[in-house]
Amino acid sequence: MTSIIRKIQSIVGRKHVATAPEDLLCYAYDATNRHHVPDAVVFPENTDQVAAILRVASEHRVFVVPRGAGTGMSGGALAVRGGLVMPMTRLNRIVSIDAQNLVAEVEPGVITGRFQETVEQQGLFYPPDPSSAAYCTIGGNVAECAGGPRAVKYGVTRDYVLGLEVVLPCGEIIKTGVRTAKGVVGYDLTRLIVGSEGTLGVITRIVLRLLPLPEAVGTLIAVFDDMSDAANVVSVVMRSGIIPRTVEYMDQAALQCVEQYLHAGLPVDAGAMLLLEADGSVQTVTVAVEHLADMCEKHGARKVVTGASEQESALWWDARNAISPALFRLGPDKINEDIVVPRNRIPEMVAWIDDLRKRTGLSMVTFGHAGDGNIHVNIMLDKRDKRVLAKAQQAVTLLFEKTVALGGTISGEHGVGLSKAPYLRMELGPVEIDVMKRIKEAFDPNGILNPGKIFPGA
Amino acid sequence: MTSIIRKIQSIVGRKHVATAPEDLLCYAYDATNRHHVPDAVVFPENTDQVAAILRVASEHRVFVVPRGAGTGMSGGALAVRGGLVMPMTRLNRIVSIDAQNLVAEVEPGVITGRFQETVEQQGLFYPPDPSSAAYCTIGGNVAECAGGPRAVKYGVTRDYVLGLEVVLPCGEIIKTGVRTAKGVVGYDLTRLIVGSEGTLGVITRIVLRLLPLPEAVGTLIAVFDDMSDAANVVSVVMRSGIIPRTVEYMDQAALQCVEQYLHAGLPVDAGAMLLLEADGSVQTVTVAVEHLADMCEKHGARKVVTGASEQESALWWDARNAISPALFRLGPDKINEDIVVPRNRIPEMVAWIDDLRKRTGLSMVTFGHAGDGNIHVNIMLDKRDKRVLAKAQQAVTLLFEKTVALGGTISGEHGVGLSKAPYLRMELGPVEIDVMKRIKEAFDPNGILNPGKIFPGA
Numbered sequence: 062m063t064s065i066i067r068k069i070q071s072i073v074g075r076k077h078v079a080t081a082p083e084d085l086l087c088y089a090y091d092a093t094n095r096h097h098v099p100d101a102v103v104f105p106e107n108t109d110q111v112a113a114i115l116r117v118a119s120e121h122r123v124f125v126v127p128r129g130a131g132t133g134m135s136g137g138a139l140a141v142r143g144g145l146v147m148p149m150t151r152l153n154r155i156v157s158i159d160a161q162n163l164v165a166e167v168e169p170g171v172i173t174g175r176f177q178e179t180v181e182q183q184g185l186f187y188p189p190d191p192s193s194a195a196y197c198t199i200g201g202n203v204a205e206c207a208g209g210p211r212a213v214k215y216g217v218t219r220d221y222v223l224g225l226e227v228v229l230p231c232g233e234i235i236k237t238g239v240r241t242a243k244g245v246v247g248y249d250l251t252r253l254i255v256g257s258e259g260t261l262g263v264i265t266r267i268v269l270r271l272l273p274l275p276e277a278v279g280t281l282i283a284v285f286d287d288m289s290d291a292a293n294v295v296s297v298v299m300r301s302g303i304i305p306r307t308v309e310y311m312d313q314a315a316l317q318c319v320e321q322y323l324h325a326g327l328p329v330d331a332g333a334m335l336l337l338e339a340d341g342s343v344q345t346v347t348v349a350v351e352h353l354a355d356m357c358e359k360h361g362a363r364k365v366v367t368g369a370s371e372q373e374s375a376l377w378w379d380a381r382n383a384i385s386p387a388l389f390r391l392g393p394d395k396i397n398e399d400i401v402v403p404r405n406r407i408p409e410m411v412a413w414i415d416d417l418r419k420r421t422g423l424s425m426v427t428f429g430h431a432g433d434g435n436i437h438v439n440i441m442l443d444k445r446d447k448r449v450l451a452k453a454q455q456a457v458t459l460l461f462e463k464t465v466a467l468g469g470t471i472s473g474e475h476g477v478g479l480s481k482a483p484y485l486r487m488e489l490g491p492v493e494i495d496v497m498k499r500i501k502e503a504f505d506p507n508g509i510l511n512p513g514k515i516f517p518g519a
Numbered sequence: 520m521t522s523i524i525r526k527i528q529s530i531v532g533r534k535h536v537a538t539a540p541e542d543l544l545c546y547a548y549d550a551t552n553r554h555h556v557p558d559a560v561v562f563p564e565n566t567d568q569v570a571a572i573l574r575v576a577s578e579h580r581v582f583v584v585p586r587g588a589g590t591g592m593s594g595g596a597l598a599v600r601g602g603l604v605m606p607m608t609r610l611n612r613i614v615s616i617d618a619q620n621l622v623a624e625v626e627p628g629v630i631t632g633r634f635q636e637t638v639e640q641q642g643l644f645y646p647p648d649p650s651s652a653a654y655c656t657i658g659g660n661v662a663e664c665a666g667g668p669r670a671v672k673y674g675v676t677r678d679y680v681l682g683l684e685v686v687l688p689c690g691e692i693i694k695t696g697v698r699t700a701k702g703v704v705g706y707d708l709t710r711l712i713v714g715s716e717g718t719l720g721v722i723t724r725i726v727l728r729l730l731p732l733p734e735a736v737g738t739l740i741a742v743f744d745d746m747s748d749a750a751n752v753v754s755v756v757m758r759s760g761i762i763p764r765t766v767e768y769m770d771q772a773a774l775q776c777v778e779q780y781l782h783a784g785l786p787v788d789a790g791a792m793l794l795l796e797a798d799g800s801v802q803t804v805t806v807a808v809e810h811l812a813d814m815c816e817k818h819g820a821r822k823v824v825t826g827a828s829e830q831e832s833a834l835w836w837d838a839r840n841a842i843s844p845a846l847f848r849l850g851p852d853k854i855n856e857d858i859v860v861p862r863n864r865i866p867e868m869v870a871w872i873d874d875l876r877k878r879t880g881l882s883m884v885t886f887g888h889a890g891d892g893n894i895h896v897n898i899m900l901d902k903r904d905k906r907v908l909a910k911a912q913q914a915v916t917l918l919f920e921k922t923v924a925l926g927g928t929i930s931g932e933h934g935v936g937l938s939k940a941p942y943l944r945m946e947l948g949p950v951e952i953d954v955m956k957r958i959k960e961a962f963d964p965n966g967i968l969n970p971g972k973i974f975p976g977a
Contacts, residue, residue: 161863206703241859242891243931252710273760302731401699405619433700473701503957
């Protein structure tokens, strides 16, 4: 390893390779709270350095784990077999913003939130908004196909990636996709690489589609005594012809947790709360918000608040985005799921989850992008308590079985990575997995890139 | 071959295998006007039959060319190496329309236009609208990733495919994707197969995303003396914050051609005409149409017509959709291109094309989805005139060179197929092509599925 590290140092410079134990520890974790210490951390500055690193790694069969900001929820950034962790954070330039063609080009290390702010200053809009937008990188978003609240109207990261520059595991550089609104030349390598969780290639440049910034946004909250009513409203809303840009769901446990943390005045006695947004022209938004409020009231909301100031809306969103960190008040460890069911199955799903919570006595919190049927089920626990851990793992299996039985999927936006790999076979058949493995082999014959992810036992 | 055909007959029944020369001729052509006579035509009825046919074909290394309605523009449905043509037209059921979850499931042989009408009767909307919607099949649309006028706002076929059932060349059946709004489990086989032009697998079932039907649509035409002004308006419109659902461009030659054919009262002396649509709520549409009209007037339109009745709008669309067939008034053969450039390069591109037309004396007609920068350049000729044919082929090469130099792509929605394969290397590098070929091999190790397509010399 020493001689390999010397080669890597000669590519990026000594100071851009970390090997001290305290540095390695910093890159041993991600948002899953698991730890796997790499042999070294290398910080490339540009595509050519990435290519050179991968050539060395290929030659010596050293594992390479590309990494963004480490905010991933499924362990994609963890060096489970050691090797090199390669944060892409030095490739952090917004290369161009082309307002006329509604296209931007960025490096993978650009912080998503910073990019959003930058384009918004030019009257442009980049919709994908993972809750970690203030910290996460666009490269990580692309690798995991991140979603977020606005996906209900605007789709996920995949829907905004027009083209990529990617370094293949052997060090070859490819360009995929287009810089135009359309393009169908050859196989769709762009979308194949989006969501491939760093297992097929290292993304070094991203061409993104932008939209004009909507003129106005209206926000409302609807508070329900009964969480089933809140769940029911979702498909009523989605079927109504007005597509809100967010339909966020928070159950009582989520409300209570965040309230203790933020003291935002949330209705801690409610069964559930919905946070909805509509965007468009000023007129459209006014009409849409009234319409949404009306639907919530007609379907059992005990209280609907519209006409919030920008400040109040921001507070609601702070509360929403604080759920994930706030949950640690309930336990030092989190098992965090990301299921999706058809929208009209949400009532059945949340009732079932509530029943599971009661049956198991586990500390469970449910929230998420209800407009997409995407529910984050979190089990908070202390993993050192093996009895509780076993019960939690059993609950996860039951949850996934129920999800698949309802026609759903076990991951909507977090990816498979490490934490869902053991469950992959619950959703995919052996032939499907075999095709995917053949694709992996076509890209990465030596298997050096992000090993141990996606495929059970890989 | 006789014994193979007997095996195939035993799978689908004798009457569903055609071998008579007059039947073979009917399946020897597509919209490219090229002819390649297959050895037999087999009409499966269901997925199991498709799987059984592919197993026989694999065993005997017989080529199989899946086919929709044969409306493709790049030769994807042609049996260039003989073998079996397999129309999917008997798999033509709309399996389910789930209004609550905005999801439908269809077989590949469903006619796109029929599907649109069916969902619209339920207040739902399937946006992709290739101009051949009245005849083409959704399976063909998925295989080619078809676009259409509405792509400017709503995206292309890819953006509406949630999942697929696909028979692999060896006869194995896989299911890809999800039936939910989101899903990131494993590699994105769904989008890899969308646009793969029948070379990776045979699509037997399609899960489609639907939208609520917009309340209203407003149509307007803007007539320009100078085609450059028309081209200029496009990026002005797209940058304005109101995204129209169509921005169609027709040059003078296109207007004249259609007028002779339809006698619709088109402005045959104009340099170009734009056909625009906005959709949404009644109020939004009223505002949008005024805004679009205003922009056209400010940027050089000599005449703008708004407030058309549904009948008038339908006439404009009939005219637009008649361009492709009407062109044959100018010559018995068509070389039909499908380039895309960044929107703000459209003025430069159409001026360059006009200059090329003048320089070469070729009969050229330009129209297309200008809002996407997607321009259909058609050269009408008699291919028996070898001198003109050579000149036309040279013009195509120049056109593609210019397109790529402007940051564009040589195919926006028609695919590569047979007709663009010789030009693939103008857009893709050797490493990119090599990766695609390895993917092809991973799916189709025996190379039986739709040979001779996409890859030059394949």
